[in-house]
Amino acid sequence: MVNPFFKNYGPIKALEIYKILNLKPNNEIFTQNITDIKDLAHSKKNEITFFHSYKYKDLANKTEASFCITNSNLKKELPKSTLALEVDNVLLSTSKITSIFYPDSINDNFDNTVVNISKTKFRESVNFGQNVLIGENVSIGSNCKIGHNTIVEKNVLIGNDCSIGSNTIIKNTIVANRVKILDNCVIGKHGFGFFPLKNKNFRYPHIGIVVIEDNCEIGCGATIDRGSISNTVIGKNTFLDNQIHIAHNVKIGSNSIIAGQVGIAGSSVIGNNVKIGGQVGVSGHLKIGNNVEIGGGSGVIKNIPDNTKVMGYPARNLRNFLKDNK
């Protein structure tokens, strides 16, 4: 779990965790504290993790976490040093506990700590427009421009030689060097991730961030959501046209070109040197290889191997699509 921005409110007493999950505590945990929540691979002693699917068995076998939220079927895969917290819905329970450690990552209410840039140290170093607002924990490199009415909310690091347009909102984001972000974008808000519950859905925490690497260009009206557990990443020298939606946890490689009104659903991974035509939709949790070309209007619902051209809905081999549609 990458977590440069969100404050960890741990350690939390193990007893409190048990109570929240309606579990009966063992005697041995009465005095213990839990310091953080991480995934199976990264969690350490005194931390809590979660294990919800058999496909992560190998990671579970080797986890170093002291505690693990899991269910009765999976708990036998955990090492002896890890105490299982048995629940019915592992992900829902994990969300609840994550929100105890990282309460600031749930709500994306507007940042009411911002101040006008002219009252900050950036008034000298940044070329800025009117009504620009800057939040806490913001860093801006040299030779940057920020347009009118743009709001750089808390937790934003901007490199050198960047140009940000007007009416744009950024938070929880690392912007590298020579990046252009055009007008009317919203970057770094939480993703569309929640547990559907009758009467009141339960939002899970988004403790990931957005990373925009060197030389990228982000078109007008983009929405790029931050990750839930991992980060959302736009790779070096990748250009996005207008009105594009990039969902949480998506990773796009370098030197890719994405045309207008494309939408990429959560957790999909796009390779390097990929060309995506206008209005393409990519389903969630897919892997699009390097040097892939996706024709405009396509709907991608399967993984696409490297060096492939596809088109259609659902997207398939470009040559076949064109032959069938002569």
Add this chain to the structure above:
Amino acid sequence: MVNPFFKNYGPIKALEIYKILNLKPNNEIFTQNITDIKDLAHSKKNEITFFHSYKYKDLANKTEASFCITNSNLKKELPKSTLALEVDNVLLSTSKITSIFYPDSINDNFDNTVVNISKTKFRESVNFGQNVLIGENVSIGSNCKIGHNTIVEKNVLIGNDCSIGSNTIIKNTIVANRVKILDNCVIGKHGFGFFPLKNKNFRYPHIGIVVIEDNCEIGCGATIDRGSISNTVIGKNTFLDNQIHIAHNVKIGSNSIIAGQVGIAGSSVIGNNVKIGGQVGVSGHLKIGNNVEIGGGSGVIKNIPDNTKVMGYPARNLRNFLKDNK
């Protein structure tokens, strides 16, 4: 006709109505006034209604309106107590007359009556950002947040515990409790409804509003247009992802989930517990049942019964779609 916000400029002299429609008045109407315009079902004595299609015959037979805009074929269906105003284009004529009663509902020019929230009674009760503007006839409940540069134009009622983001514009809308509206939305403007005329299209009035019920979440960049004659409604605990367009008169049920970049055309009705994937388009005047699931990228051009899963363009049974596209 639901009309909590738009001022009725009636009564209007019946003579004036006849003149506008280029009709020759009967002697009997020379002294009469018409108080309001409503649909066949809701209009009363001294009001005017309209009847443009034989499928509304039953309602026409029983209307209580004193006047009815209709054509020569349909007028025989009206009761004797209703005076027919015969015209060539019933809907165009109805629009013209509606615009006499409700002139404020035609244009959506910016609201120049707004003032900074710090000059209103809400400066104490609302947690607000910089440059927030509030129009006339606005009510805001307890524990609400309104982000920077957001404009709450005239005719907006907001309940308790709501969070509105930054750079958002709202007008002619009722927002219930615990609703979140994220950044860069435009909610409550008139729909894309007009009569195409050479050289200068004729916009018809939009006297409906937008209603957003309890616990909803509206993603960034949404456009939700108000209704023309009925209201546009987002039901309880329905969540909308980013960049969604909801056209005028659309009604969405409760506990539904709508992914990014979906568009729903005018007057369609979506049920409860409906799941709609990214970039789906739903044509106008359709009925989508309860518990329906629509796969991402689908184009829906027919009604969908309850408890059905569909996908494709045009959308059809999900299993068939997947089988045909193996």
Add this chain to the structure above:
Amino acid sequence: MVNPFFKNYGPIKALEIYKILNLKPNNEIFTQNITDIKDLAHSKKNEITFFHSYKYKDLANKTEASFCITNSNLKKELPKSTLALEVDNVLLSTSKITSIFYPDSINDNFDNTVVNISKTKFRESVNFGQNVLIGENVSIGSNCKIGHNTIVEKNVLIGNDCSIGSNTIIKNTIVANRVKILDNCVIGKHGFGFFPLKNKNFRYPHIGIVVIEDNCEIGCGATIDRGSISNTVIGKNTFLDNQIHIAHNVKIGSNSIIAGQVGIAGSSVIGNNVKIGGQVGVSGHLKIGNNVEIGGGSGVIKNIPDNTKVMGYPARNLRNFLKDNK
């Protein structure tokens, strides 16, 4: 090349041009100046043009330009009075040279010369909202409205009786009379045009503008990019719904109706009286005839002749589409 707004930094010494293109100059050009860069048809003596494809042979034969960027295969088509500058990549070289003449047309950084409208001559003649910003070289006719937070950047001519919404950004655009532009639009920024280069794409100049003719309506959230060499044009009395993307060089005729979330890719030409349903995508460099109707959700990848109804992805005859999808 239409060029009312961008400053021509010419004349440029011919020697400098050769140097930029890594060409060895002939003795004859040592003292010459080049005054401007234009296309084959419009360039005159002492100007430079470019010739990159055999399909422009007839224009090349008759060009009046003194210089022409071209390649070794094509140069024989030029008249004797035109000196060929042989390069490998004609378009890339042309872009480099255009950017020497028109450096202001490459970057779309925010306009930091704007001032609040209340400090301009328009404070008397325009009905304006709060925080409206006006750039240099802006003209606004009589009886116009401009909403809150809207930024009219440099190089904008607005006619009479226009209404511009709130949170909208306009630059490099001519708006005729009785035009409505709604909220949250971005109009006149450069298109998504560049040469993909490893590590750092090369943006080519956009010296065209946007022209919006009389009686048009542009919905919320539109992005209309200005042309690269020719203009982007929205014809008289054409109405655009919300969230529409019009790419650079697109030309739309008069009396057309375009529904929500449509995207039209670069350089396509749309006729008069065209109806385009919601979420339609039109590929680049296509010609859509007059009186064409395109069903919602269609993806158009071929030219469409006059008076045709199409639907589907790819779009084809409407009757066939409906028959095949009964």
